[in-house]
Amino acid sequence: MPRRVAMILALLLCSGCSSELRNIELQRVAKDWSLVIRASQIIPVYPLTEDLQPGDTFLVQRPIDKQHELYDERGFLPLENLIHRVNPRGYQAFYENSLGLGGDAQPIPKRWLTNQQPWTQAPIASFPTYSFSVRSGSGFSLALPVQGVPIGLSLLGSDAAQGTITIADARTYGVDTVSLAKDVEDWAAQQRGFLRNYASTGAHPNYLRVVSRVYLAGRLNVSLQSSDSSGATASGGAPKPVELVTTAGGPGPQDASLEAYKSNLAKLNELIEKSLEKTPTGSGQALLPGGTVKVVAASARAISLVETFSRPLVVGYLGFDMLIGPGGTLGPPIPTYAVLTAQLEPHPATVALELLDTAGLRHTYEVLTKLGRRGDTRAADLVKQLDGLGTLVPRQYPCNMFHFGDAAGPLSIQHPAGTALPDQKGFVRITLYLGKLQSSIDDLERAQADKSLKIATFDTRDAAVDAYLAGELAASRTALRDMYRSLQAHGDLLAQAQEHATQATRKLLLE
Incomplete structure (x- = not known):
């Protein structure tokens, strides 16, 4: 068994193509992941993050047609120029008849972030199951923001597998466009000097992109079914010294008992936890970020894992865009999803803002x-x-x-x-x-x-x-x-x- 583990780790470290082919593969997988989120009619966040909330305002200087092109090519758009975090004043009115939250006594999302059971009282959301296939050396484990896939693929010892990922313990919260747009306009009225520097022209429109709702995931369920057991699979990233634990055959049926199965899973999970805690960096060790990964079921050709985040991470959002006119004035809010999918163009009335x-x-x-x-x-x-x-x-x-x-x-x-x-x-x-x-x-x-x-x-x-x-x-x-x-x-x-x-x-x- 140690030889098998050594072979797997050697393949993990040595497999791969040229950097150009690898980048292409990583971009493809990132797009596949993002398309799953987009199928739920929301805008994907990549990589996953906790630090995104309604009221976050980004400056967008990329022309609409270029946004369409990049969104179709990558599957997502980077949120790279945060200029302000507006504190929505409409939470209380928005949630007073359902959750009774949002006021000064129970602010959102602070109440959920500091609770002993974070987010358990936030509105529930649900996502479809994501199906995929993967082969060794594909770089899949590098691009997908899920640790369970490379771990499961390595433990299977297969060079190909079919799998599913389910986004579980999903939550959502947001605020209405009318009140949030007014909050943004009030802030913009105090920042005319800054915003007028980004006044739109006919050829170069600039926008404020405002997040109005976010979707979070607390757990990811991963199931893998081996498609080919002829070799070992490859997984990029930090080396993980995971040692497989199996039960040797014995003369009696007690050797294959449920207790032995549970014991082996517990030992395997303990080794996985230790391997994810630290990775060698020269003479010392450094902690690796991410959630906890547990094996919940395993057989010769299949394995199921659960990755749980310490706190839910944002996987997608909804929002609206506001055109910046000369003088720093703002146009009417336009749904970001409709803009990115080429369903809407900037409102003609915004031209008069000049x-x-x-x-x-x-x-x-x-x-x-x-x-x-x-x-x-x-x-x-x-x-x-x-x-x-x-x-x-x-x-x-x-x-x-x-x-x-x-x-x-x-x-x-x-x-x-x-x-x-x-x-x-x-x-x-x-x-x-x-x-x-x-x-x-x-x-x-x-x-x-x-x-x-x-x-x-x-x-x-x-x-x-x-x-x-x-x-x-x-x-x-x-x-x-x-x-x-x-x-x-x-x-x-x-x-x-x-x-x-x-x-x-x-x-x-x-x-």
């Missing part, structure tokens, strides 16, 4: 006005239509408008909420209103960041002042977002106005 910064709006209108005075009838018609949008501005300020009396403060209310706006007409009314709102927001943010600045009507700077500023800032951002959304409803007109102003200006420069 005009939603105040300077861009004002510049476009001024250019069209000058062109109209020079006899450009198309420009004159666009100016007339833009002037008609002036009615979108409210008659009264929906929130307090703030300003600093001088550089040192204090911050005070310049126009109280409910005060009538100046009697401006046409599109100028929009640009003035947006400019006033943005200026007020800038001053509120400055006062919020610099606690040395004085606030009118408050003698000292304390928690009450901070709460006051936060409330006023939220109201101002809501008013600004409402105005932007009103303008988005006229996205076609804004896009036409910008296009005509740009082309006419370019033509004048060339003359």
